[in-house]
Amino acid sequence: MRISSSISFQARVLSALLALCVLSGCASVKFIADYDEQIDTGTTALQKDFETFLVKLESSAKSDDGKVEGYGSNKPFYSAAKVSISGLRLRADAVERNSLTVRMFDKLRKNLDRMEKMHSSTEGLTPREIRESLRGAFNAQFTAILTLELAKKRGEKPDETKAAAAPSQINPE
Amino acid sequence: MSLNVEEIASGMIGAAKGVVGERWPATQKYFESESRMFAERLASIAAMHAEGLISEGRARLHVEFQTEAWETTLLAVQGLNQLMIEEALNAAIKVIRDAVNTSVKFVLL
Numbered sequence: 001m002r003i004s005s006s007i008s009f010q011a012r013v014l015s016a017l018l019a020l021c022v023l024s025g026c027a028s029v030k031f032i033a034d035y036d037e038q039i040d041t042g043t044t045a046l047q048k049d050f051e052t053f054l055v056k057l058e059s060s061a062k063s064d065d066g067k068v069e070g071y072g073s074n075k076p077f078y079s080a081a082k083v084s085i086s087g088l089r090l091r092a093d094a095v096e097r098n099s100l101t102v103r104m105f106d107k108l109r110k111n112l113d114r115m116e117k118m119h120s121s122t123e124g125l126t127p128r129e130i131r132e133s134l135r136g137a138f139n140a141q142f143t144a145i146l147t148l149e150l151a152k153k154r155g156e157k158p159d160e161t162k163a164a165a166a167p168s169q170i171n172p173e
Numbered sequence: 174m175s176l177n178v179e180e181i182a183s184g185m186i187g188a189a190k191g192v193v194g195e196r197w198p199a200t201q202k203y204f205e206s207e208s209r210m211f212a213e214r215l216a217s218i219a220a221m222h223a224e225g226l227i228s229e230g231r232a233r234l235h236v237e238f239q240t241e242a243w244e245t246t247l248l249a250v251q252g253l254n255q256l257m258i259e260e261a262l263n264a265a266i267k268v269i270r271d272a273v274n275t276s277v278k279f280v281l282l
Binding site for chain 2: 028031101107114117126128134136141144152
């Protein structure tokens with residue numbers, strides 16, 4: 001009984017794969033866009049810019065619970081970062097089957113807007129908020145974008161060491 | 174021309190299983206690691222609010238911030254899974270292509 005059901009299951013799987021094979025002309029299937037070096041290097045550079053900015057803000061406060069340097073003098077960073085994200089998003093969107101990467105850049109942009117809202121409010125920002133919330137979240141987003149982009153290279157074995165110690169926990173201090 | 178359907182089916186399933194077995198552990202570790210850090214950051218937000226460092230409105234904004242980042246991670250996991258399925262299907266397709274081409278003794282597929 002078990003053997004016949006196993007055969008039946010295998011036959012069904014084979015039928016499905018045969019149908020897929022016929023539909024695709026027995027060529028390889030592709031669900032996601034290819035690796036794009038410019039997305040990789042652009043995102044890596046943007047992460048560095050964000051980190052440099054966060055470190056600068058943290059060091060501008062007189063104490064851990066004090067306020068960081070005001071929004072006004074840091075507005076150029078937000079403008080430049082928006083342009084960079086927009087450029088990367090545009091490039092990702094120009095490629096077929098790349099909607100996941102496009103959506104990830106949209107989410108990065110939303111969080112940049114949220115940080116700007118926090119920074120420009122009367123409450124300001126503290127180094128502790130940067131250290132315990134903002135940095136980790138931004139790094140999780142950059143890690144996500146880069147992890148998927150590098151996986152698009154295909155054929156390379158996943159790096160379990162990297163996966164086990166994702167860089168979003170790294171604190172430069 | 175004779176094709177052993179059972180043998181081909183087993184080969185296809187084995188090829189697909191091999192890909193999943195190789196790829197899934199890394200994705201799982203990435204997901205687990207990010208989940209843990211997401212939870213830690215939420216706990217930090219609660220602590221900052223409890224200590225009076227941030228207002229309730231600010232705490233909500235931080236939670237939205239973390240949720241957005243978490244959703245970005247989930248999109249990456251979704252992409253990694255799609256790549257894994259793609260690779261598994263291609264491994265299975267290769268088995269049937271090789272079997273058919275070997276059987277007919279020319280490149281048919």
